[in-house]
Amino acid sequence: MSPPPLHRLRKALITLVTTAVIALVPFAALPAQAAPAKAAAAPAAGAGYWHTSGRQILDAQNQPVRMAGVNWFGFETANYVPHGLWSRDYKSMMDQMKSLGYNTIRMPYSDDIFKNTVPNGITYSNGLNTDLKDLTSLQVMDKIVDYAGSIGLKIVLDRHRPDSSSQSALWYTASVPETTWITNLKALAARYLGNTAVVGIDLHNEPHDPACWGCGDASVDWRLAAERAGNAVLSVNPQLLILVEGVQTVDGQSNWWGGNLSGVAKAPVRLSVANRLVYSAHDYATSVAQQPWFSDPSFPANMPAIWDKNWGYIFKQNIAPVWLGEFGTTLQSTVDQKWLAALVDYVRPTRTYGADGFQWTFWSWNPDSGDTGGILKDDWQTVDTVKDGYLASIKAPAFGGGGGGGGDTTAPSTPGGLKVTGTTSSSVSLSWTESTDNTAVAGYDVYRGTGKVGSVSGTSFTDTGLTAGTRYDYTVRARDAAGNTSPASASVAATTPGSGGGSSGCTASYKVSSDWGSGFNADVTVTNTGTTAATSWEVTWSWPGNQTISGMWNASFTQVGKAVTARNADHNGSLAAGASTSFGFGAAPGGAGTPALVCRTS
Numbered sequence: 001m002s003p004p005p006l007h008r009l010r011k012a013l014i015t016l017v018t019t020a021v022i023a024l025v026p027f028a029a030l031p032a033q034a035a036p037a038k039a040a041a042a043p044a045a046g047a048g049y050w051h052t053s054g055r056q057i058l059d060a061q062n063q064p065v066r067m068a069g070v071n072w073f074g075f076e077t078a079n080y081v082p083h084g085l086w087s088r089d090y091k092s093m094m095d096q097m098k099s100l101g102y103n104t105i106r107m108p109y110s111d112d113i114f115k116n117t118v119p120n121g122i123t124y125s126n127g128l129n130t131d132l133k134d135l136t137s138l139q140v141m142d143k144i145v146d147y148a149g150s151i152g153l154k155i156v157l158d159r160h161r162p163d164s165s166s167q168s169a170l171w172y173t174a175s176v177p178e179t180t181w182i183t184n185l186k187a188l189a190a191r192y193l194g195n196t197a198v199v200g201i202d203l204h205n206e207p208h209d210p211a212c213w214g215c216g217d218a219s220v221d222w223r224l225a226a227e228r229a230g231n232a233v234l235s236v237n238p239q240l241l242i243l244v245e246g247v248q249t250v251d252g253q254s255n256w257w258g259g260n261l262s263g264v265a266k267a268p269v270r271l272s273v274a275n276r277l278v279y280s281a282h283d284y285a286t287s288v289a290q291q292p293w294f295s296d297p298s299f300p301a302n303m304p305a306i307w308d309k310n311w312g313y314i315f316k317q318n319i320a321p322v323w324l325g326e327f328g329t330t331l332q333s334t335v336d337q338k339w340l341a342a343l344v345d346y347v348r349p350t351r352t353y354g355a356d357g358f359q360w361t362f363w364s365w366n367p368d369s370g371d372t373g374g375i376l377k378d379d380w381q382t383v384d385t386v387k388d389g390y391l392a393s394i395k396a397p398a399f400g401g402g403g404g405g406g407g408d409t410t411a412p413s414t415p416g417g418l419k420v421t422g423t424t425s426s427s428v429s430l431s432w433t434e435s436t437d438n439t440a441v442a443g444y445d446v447y448r449g450t451g452k453v454g455s456v457s458g459t460s461f462t463d464t465g466l467t468a469g470t471r472y473d474y475t476v477r478a479r480d481a482a483g484n485t486s487p488a489s490a491s492v493a494a495t496t497p498g499s500g501g502g503s504s505g506c507t508a509s510y511k512v513s514s515d516w517g518s519g520f521n522a523d524v525t526v527t528n529t530g531t532t533a534a535t536s537w538e539v540t541w542s543w544p545g546n547q548t549i550s551g552m553w554n555a556s557f558t559q560v561g562k563a564v565t566a567r568n569a570d571h572n573g574s575l576a577a578g579a580s581t582s583f584g585f586g587a588a589p590g591g592a593g594t595p596a597l598v599c600r601t602s
Helices: 008-021 090-099 111-115 137-151 178-191 222-236 303-316 334-347 385-390
Strands: 051-053 056-058 064-066 068-071 104-110 154-161 198-202 241-245 277-284 322-328 359-362 416-424 427-433 441-448 451-456 460-463 471-480 492-495 506-515 520-528 537-542 548-553 555-560 563-568 580-588 598-601
Touching (some): 056 064, 090 137, 104 111, 104 137, 111 137, 111 178, 137 154, 178 198, 178 222, 277 303, 303 334, 322 334, 385 506, 385 580, 416 492, 427 471, 441 460, 451 460, 460 471, 471 555, 506 598, 563 580
Parallel strands (some): 241 277, 277 322, 322 359
Antiparallel strands (some): 051 056, 416 427, 427 460, 441 471, 471 492, 506 520, 520 580, 537 563, 537 598, 548 580, 555 563
16 A cells, blocks of 8 residues: 555644644552561552563563553654643643543653753743753753652653654654664663653654665664664663564555554564563554545454554564554544544453553643644643543553652651641631651642642641532642652541522533443533622532542542532633633543532632
């Protein structure tokens, strides 16, 4: 077949957008055996460096893990930093990834970041990203890696392009020779040596024609090049996973760029360190490019055989783990919806198979991917709950935090003695005892439900703007200057005096966006029906069944039994008369029906 146009549109639009802007889950496949009575507690699943065994990835304690994450791009563009930091703090972005159930970030970069590049497209206003100011791109990468380790996210670094202008068919270009490529890969391996938040390096993104697999010509044979680069990385850090993508064409048969690993059957990659190799494939839908298999009369039933042929057989024959490093779609067409549903099923739902499935990172977290869009919508805050919902069955448990190495990685102790010291009809006052730290406690973050409502340097806080006659639940976390955060304190409840009344000043409408039986996502739209602007709002309801909310975006929440209270986030509490805003959440089980919502403003 003729070379597919693939997703060059996606890459081209990303470049245009970025220029315009200044752009593993540890999950035991089988139940763990009981430890001997005197055995010490085992480290959290996902701890340490990882290695492979057959088709599985195992952590340092030989527990199976499953990467289930997202691509967060930008280092490879002319912004030289992950996108979205022009509107959000990087920690907030990563906290949201984790809250949605993603545990791994594939982080594309170009070799330009080794030229002492200074990022552009970062905002420092309103206290955002203050610790990134005046840093180089690599220093920003350090910050992201360290924070990922502190909250239990893993990082796979992806050499996406030789430079920020465009990606390349081969791993080298006239201006970026193979020697530079390997030197920079080794530099990253050395930079993060001992930092187990970085578990692997994807050697080069989407090799394609004229790249070959196993043809023996060193100038175009990607399999040989991957061996040279992989062994160079392992000479610096023999603990890293080496992730090797496919090519486009093997024996005259073409697939997506980077998505053809059929050559592995005859010519596997040979590395100097055993149990470090992971093969990686990419797969896309019609929003990226039309392919013959999408118009096959048997579609989507024909897709598993295509995936088997190109990369699935490696997993099914227990040759090595397979990581679906990129897959994505706008989900606008029915074909694309059927494709994603079939692919998710093929990748193997976690509930059924645990960690014994394909590894994956969805393309992309960013909304500014031209032909796929992202998990986030264009405001860089709101979650595309339909797209996220398709992935729910293949998400997996998070990894234990504290994975970073180098620098301070010790979290403060848990704050104790949290108590309510006073209430009014619109406020709750709290206090707690000091935490300790190996360096110093920098401050405390106060949470109402799951939403952070304030940060203080002392051990007391008053939460204001509350509703009379309403119960609120609070916890506190301590943090140090390195960004390490303590576990949450014990929860304390407070009820504001007075009567809350019924709906006042606003209405709330409820819509289920996706329901897959074991869980569902829903969106709520809040409209100010008053004649004056509102400064805050809350929506309350009681579930008709035994539903439990697992996460909420664009609002904070508390749930006590069947009763739920959702309150505005910092950015969407102000509503002009007649204006609307929305929030969403994930909950389980599905089939909840529509609860009766009560909305209030203040």
